[in-house]
Amino acid sequence: MPSKKSNDPTLVFLGTDGADCTPRVGCLCEICTEAHKKAGRCARNGPSVFLTGADLLFDTPEDVAHSLEREDIHHVYSLVYSHWHPDHTLGRRVLEQLNLNLRKRTKTIADLWLPAWVRDDFRKRLGLEDHFQFFEKMGIVKIHELGEGEPTKLGNTTVKAFRMTQPGLASYLVHQGKKRIVLALDEIKDWNPGSELMEPDVLVLETGWFERDKQGEQIIPTGHWIRESEASFEETLELVQKINPRAAIATHIEELNGRSYADYLELEKKYREYRLRFAYDGLRISISEEYSDVEPEPRDKNKNRFRERGTLT
Numbered sequence: 043m044p045s046k047k048s049n050d051p052t053l054v055f056l057g058t059d060g061a062d063c064t065p066r067v068g069c070l071c072e073i074c075t076e077a078h079k080k081a082g083r084c085a086r087n088g089p090s091v092f093l094t095g096a097d098l099l100f101d102t103p104e105d106v107a108h109s110l111e112r113e114d115i116h117h118v119y120s121l122v123y124s125h126w127h128p129d130h131t132l133g134r135r136v137l138e139q140l141n142l143n144l145r146k147r148t149k150t151i152a153d154l155w156l157p158a159w160v161r162d163d164f165r166k167r168l169g170l171e172d173h174f175q176f177f178e179k180m181g182i183v184k185i186h187e188l189g190e191g192e193p194t195k196l197g198n199t200t201v202k203a204f205r206m207t208q209p210g211l212a213s214y215l216v217h218q219g220k221k222r223i224v225l226a227l228d229e230i231k232d233w234n235p236g237s238e239l240m241e242p243d244v245l246v247l248e249t250g251w252f253e254r255d256k257q258g259e260q261i262i263p264t265g266h267w268i269r270e271s272e273a274s275f276e277e278t279l280e281l282v283q284k285i286n287p288r289a290a291i292a293t294h295i296e297e298l299n300g301r302s303y304a305d306y307l308e309l310e311k312k313y314r315e316y317r318l319r320f321a322y323d324g325l326r327i328s329i330s331e332e333y334s335d336v337e338p339e340p341r342d343k344n345k346n347r348f349r350e351r352g353t354l355t
Contacts (some may be wrong), residue, residue, distance in 0.1 A: 056109035057087030245287035
């Protein structure tokens with residue numbers, strides 16, 4: 043696994059939970075109790091990913107400042123959003139901490155790249171547009187609007203945004219050298235990705251909900267709206283199979299699932315043919331070609347090409 047000080051382009055999973063964090067406030071269940079005692083890979087912050095090299099941040103959950111500090115990340119030059127939901131946007135004031143230092147009399151500007159359809163929601167939800175315009179007046183943010191499939195060059199990295207089936211959602215295609223990374227960080231229900239998003243080197247997507255907990259009890263009540271609007275874990279597996287990446291990484295792992303870090307390791311073994319790994323906070327995946335120690339082979343749906351050291355080969 044690449045170190046925190048590595049200069050190679052790396053995908054850093056800052057937080058891997060969903061709407062709730064683990065441990066959940068006020069919860070004394072087995073999963074949350076373990077997270078309290080052990081922390082580390084048993085605890086999860088809100089959903090966010092960072093790409094080093096481009097210094098590109100995907101989403102700002104409420105605790106993103108703590109996640110950035112934990113990973114020794116002190117500069118964010120570019121920021122994109124998957125959608126407007128609170129668990130992905132309410133930590134946006136982190137930009138004030140990153141870009142404005144009154145004691146040192148310093149100020150920097152972060153580029154905010156918003157797909158047009160995501161920005162439409164920002165204008166209507168949670169005061170997001172007004173807040174970012176306020177940041178722009180402060181001189182710490184520059185807002186840019188993106189069209190679907192429009193390439194944006196961030197140093198050696200190219201980013202494209204694509205609509206998803208759920209309203210206001212964006213998936214991203216990142217080109218880093220010869221590597222291709224697809225990120226669909228939430229709301230993948232009924233998603234039908236286009237040909238440009240097929241067979242990437244890395245696919246990052248939400249985990250989805252589970253029908254039953256470890257004791258066999260139903261988790262989501264029959265008839266609940268989540269069943270109609272959110273993807274199940276089985277639907278996530280179907281998408282992985284359809285997109286056929288060299289490596290798939292599941293994130294947005296809800297505390298509601300009632301599963302521990304060890305449980306997800308067991309699921310990785312069970313679904314090995316999907317080349318699937320469950321993310322944890324602090325997971326780092328190198329996407330630099332310098333980390334390739336074997337020549338790429340043709341994709342084989344029955345072979346897991348993801349190495350335990352967290353490196354794509």
